[in-house]
Amino acid sequence: MNKTHDNRAWLFVLPVVALVAFNAIIPLMTVVNYSVQETFGDNVFFWAGVMWFEQVLQSERFQDALLRQLTFTFTILLIEVPLGVAIALTMPKKGPWVPVCLVLMALPLLIPWNVVGAMWNIFALPDIGLLGRSLNALGFDYNFTRQPGDAWFTLILMDVWHWTSLVVLLAYAGLVSIPDAYYQAAKIDGAKPFAVFRYIQLPKMKRVLTIAVLLRFMDSFMIYTELSVLTGGGPGNSTTLLSIDLVKIALGQFDLGPAAAMSLIYFLIILLLSWVFYTLMMRNEQQ
Amino acid sequence: MSLELRGVGLRAGADTHIHPTDLVCEPGSFNILLGTTLAGKTTMMKLMAGLERPTAGTVWFGGRDVTGVSVRRRNVSMVYQQFINYPNMSVYENIASPLRVTKVDEAEIKRRVGTMAELLKLSPMLSRRPSELSGGQQQRTAMARALVKDADLVLLDEPLANLDFKLREELRDELPRLFADRDCIVVYATTEPVEALLFGGHTACLHEGRVTQFGPTAEVYRNPSDLVSAQVFSEPPINVAPVVKAGETFRFGQDTAFPASGPFAALADGAYTLGIRPHHVAPTPSGDNPVPVDGHVLVTELSGSESVIHFTVQGETWVSQSHGIHPFEVGTDQRLYADMSKALVFDGDGRRIEI
Numbered sequence: 001m002n003k004t005h006d007n008r009a010w011l012f013v014l015p016v017v018a019l020v021a022f023n024a025i026i027p028l029m030t031v032v033n034y035s036v037q038e039t040f041g042d043n044v045f046f047w048a049g050v051m052w053f054e055q056v057l058q059s060e061r062f063q064d065a066l067l068r069q070l071t072f073t074f075t076i077l078l079i080e081v082p083l084g085v086a087i088a089l090t091m092p093k094k095g096p097w098v099p100v101c102l103v104l105m106a107l108p109l110l111i112p113w114n115v116v117g118a119m120w121n122i123f124a125l126p127d128i129g130l131l132g133r134s135l136n137a138l139g140f141d142y143n144f145t146r147q148p149g150d151a152w153f154t155l156i157l158m159d160v161w162h163w164t165s166l167v168v169l170l171a172y173a174g175l176v177s178i179p180d181a182y183y184q185a186a187k188i189d190g191a192k193p194f195a196v197f198r199y200i201q202l203p204k205m206k207r208v209l210t211i212a213v214l215l216r217f218m219d220s221f222m223i224y225t226e227l228s229v230l231t232g233g234g235p236g237n238s239t240t241l242l243s244i245d246l247v248k249i250a251l252g253q254f255d256l257g258p259a260a261a262m263s264l265i266y267f268l269i270i271l272l273l274s275w276v277f278y279t280l281m282m283r284n285e286q287q
Numbered sequence: 288m289s290l291e292l293r294g295v296g297l298r299a300g301a302d303t304h305i306h307p308t309d310l311v312c313e314p315g316s317f318n319i320l321l322g323t324t325l326a327g328k329t330t331m332m333k334l335m336a337g338l339e340r341p342t343a344g345t346v347w348f349g350g351r352d353v354t355g356v357s358v359r360r361r362n363v364s365m366v367y368q369q370f371i372n373y374p375n376m377s378v379y380e381n382i383a384s385p386l387r388v389t390k391v392d393e394a395e396i397k398r399r400v401g402t403m404a405e406l407l408k409l410s411p412m413l414s415r416r417p418s419e420l421s422g423g424q425q426q427r428t429a430m431a432r433a434l435v436k437d438a439d440l441v442l443l444d445e446p447l448a449n450l451d452f453k454l455r456e457e458l459r460d461e462l463p464r465l466f467a468d469r470d471c472i473v474v475y476a477t478t479e480p481v482e483a484l485l486f487g488g489h490t491a492c493l494h495e496g497r498v499t500q501f502g503p504t505a506e507v508y509r510n511p512s513d514l515v516s517a518q519v520f521s522e523p524p525i526n527v528a529p530v531v532k533a534g535e536t537f538r539f540g541q542d543t544a545f546p547a548s549g550p551f552a553a554l555a556d557g558a559y560t561l562g563i564r565p566h567h568v569a570p571t572p573s574g575d576n577p578v579p580v581d582g583h584v585l586v587t588e589l590s591g592s593e594s595v596i597h598f599t600v601q602g603e604t605w606v607s608q609s610h611g612i613h614p615f616e617v618g619t620d621q622r623l624y625a626d627m628s629k630a631l632v633f634d635g636d637g638r639r640i641e642i
Contacts (some may be wrong), residue, residue, distance in 0.1 A: 179371075181369055182371055183337055185365065186337065187358050187359060187363050188358055188359075188363055189385045189388055190359045190385075190389070199373045199374075199376065200374075276408040
C-alpha cells in the first residue's frame with residue numbers, strides 16, 4: 001500500500017515538540033547561553049566564547065573531582081553487580097518466601113534519598129552512631145567526618161546498601177524467566193553448579209545485567225542527595241564528586257559561566273560514557 | 288537393557304500426579320506416551336529419567352533398581368518441547384557438551400559431533416549460535432545433543448509441538464531413521480494420535496495421571512481396553528452413544544432406536560456405551576450395518592477431499608469424517624449414517640466388551 005503524505009500530520013507532533021521544548025530544550029539552551037558569556041551583574045552579558053570551557057577543563061579542581069567520580073563509580077559497580085547477582089542466586093524461586101524476600105530487597109529503594117543520607121550520617125557518627133561506635137569499640141580509629149579514608153568507606157557502604165537491591169531485583173527477574181527445562185537439561189548432561197551458572201544463568205541474565213550496569217553507572221555518576229547529606233563533600237574536598245563540585249561553583253560562588261560550562265561537560269561525559277558502555281555491551285551480544 | 292516401572296506413583300500432598308503404574312519398555316523399543324495436555328506425560332518422563340523421585344514403587348533399569356539414583360549417574364538424555372540449547376555456545380560446542388562432561392578425548396568428540404551433525408543436517412551451521420538458527424535447526428541441535436552420548440534411555444517430550452507444520456512433518460519422517468540402528472529405549476510423548484500411529488512401536492494411553500492401556504500401537508488403536516483409551520487415541524474424538532438394550536433393540540436417547548442384531552444379540556439387556564470412530568459416520572450409508580442418525584449441524588469443515596461435520600445427536604456431540612465434499616449448512620437438521628458393525632461396545636463402567 002502506498003503511504004499518503006499529508007503535511008497536516010505534523011500537527012500531531014507539535015504538542016510533543018512544545019512539551020519537550022519547555023522541559024528540556026529551552027532550559028538546556030539557557031545553560032548553553034550562560035556557558036559562552038560573562039556577566040558582571042545587572043543582566044549585562046559579554047561574549048566569552050569557549051573561555052569557560054577551557055578554564056574548567058584545565059582546572060585541577062575539575063580534574064580531581066572527575067577522577068574521584070570515576071573512582072567512586074567503578075568501585076560501586078565492581079561491588080554492587082557481583083554482589084547483586086550473588087544475592088539473586090540465593091533467593092528462593094518459588095514458595096511463600098518469595099514475596100517476603102522481594103519486599104525486603106525493595107525496601108532500601110523506597111527510602112527517600114535525603115533520608116538515606118541522614119540515616120547513614122547518624123548511623124556512622126563515631127560518638128553516638130551504632131556503626132561508628134561499634135567500630136571504635138572494636139579498636140578501629142574510625143571517624144568519617146575527619147578522615148578521608150573513613151569517609152570513602154562510609155560513602156561506598158551507603159551506596160552499596162542503597163542500590164545493590166536494584167541489581168538484585170533485575171538479576172532475579174532474569175533468573176526466574178529461565179525455563180525449568182534448562183536446569184533439567186543441565187542435570188541430565190551432568191553439568192556442575194558452576195557450569196550451570198556460566199553457561200545457562202549468566203547468558204540468560206545478560207540483557208537485564210546490561211540494563212543494571214547502565215542504570216547504576218548513570219545514577220552513580222549523578223549521585224548528589226545522599227552524598228551531600230552524608231559528608232557534604234568533605235572532609236576537605238576528599239569526597240567532592242562532580243555534582244557536589246558543580247553546586248559549590250554554581251550556588252556557592254555564583255560563577256554562572258564556569259558552572260554552566262561544567263554542567264555541559266558533565267552532561268556530555270555521562271552521555272558519551274553511557275553510549276560507549278551500551279555499544280560495547282550490545283556488540284558483545286551480537287557476537 | 289529394559290526399563291521397568293513397578294507400581295511407580297507420585298503424590299504431592301493430597302494431589303495424585305501419577306497413579307501407581309506398571310510398565311515395561313523393551314530394549315531398542317519405541318514407546319509413545321499419548322495423552323492430552325496435563326495428562327501426566329512430562330511427569331511420567333521425569334520419573335523414568337530420575338529427575339523426579341517416585342513416592343511409591345520402584346524403577347528398574349537393566350535388572351537394577353535405580354529408584355533413588357540421580358539422573359547425573361544414569362545414562363539418560365532428553366529433548367523438550369522448548370528448544371533447549373546452551374545460548375552462548377556454538378552448535379558444535381552444544382552437541383559436544385554431554386561428551387565434555389564424560390571426558391571423551393578431543394578426536395573422538397570431533398568424530399561423533401561430525402557424524403551427528405551429518406545425520407541431522409547441521410554440518411553447515413556448526414559454528415553458529417543457537418539464536419542464529421531457525422526453530423527446526425535449534426530442535427535438531429537439541430536432538431543431536433541428546434543422541435550424541437549414546438544414552439540408554441532417550442526421552443522426547445513433545446519435541447515437534449513448537450515447530451511449524453512443514454518442519455514437523457520433515458523431522459517426524461527422520462525420527463524413526465535416527466533410532467533405527469540403536470538399541471536405546473525411546474520414549475516419545477505426544478498429544479496427537481496421528482503421530483503415535485505414524486511411529487508405530489508401543490503406545491501407552493495416559494489420562495489424568497493413569498496409564499489406561501499399554502501395548503503395540505496398532506493393537507491399542509484397534510482394540511482399546513476401555514472408553515477412556517478409545518477417547519485418548521482418536522482424533523477427531525470418538526463418538527459416544529449411551530444406549531439401553533432391551534430385547535432386540537438399542538434405544539439411544541429419546542427417539543432413536545436401532546436393532547441390536549448380529550453380534551449385539553448376545554449382549555444382556557442393560558445400559559451400554561457405544562463408541563463409533565468419526566470415519567465410520569458418513570452422510571451416505573456405507574459399511575455392513577449403517578444406522579441412520581438425525582443430527583443438528585454445528586460446524587462443517589471442508590478440506591480438499593474430505594468433509595468433517597460436527598453435529599449434535601440426542602444431546603451428544605458427534606463428528607463425521609468422510610470422503611468427498613458434503614457442504615451441510617450449519618444449523619440444519621441432517622440425516623447421517625453410523626456403521627454399527629464397527630462400533631466398540633463398553634459396559635456401564637467404561638470397560639470394553641468384546642463381541
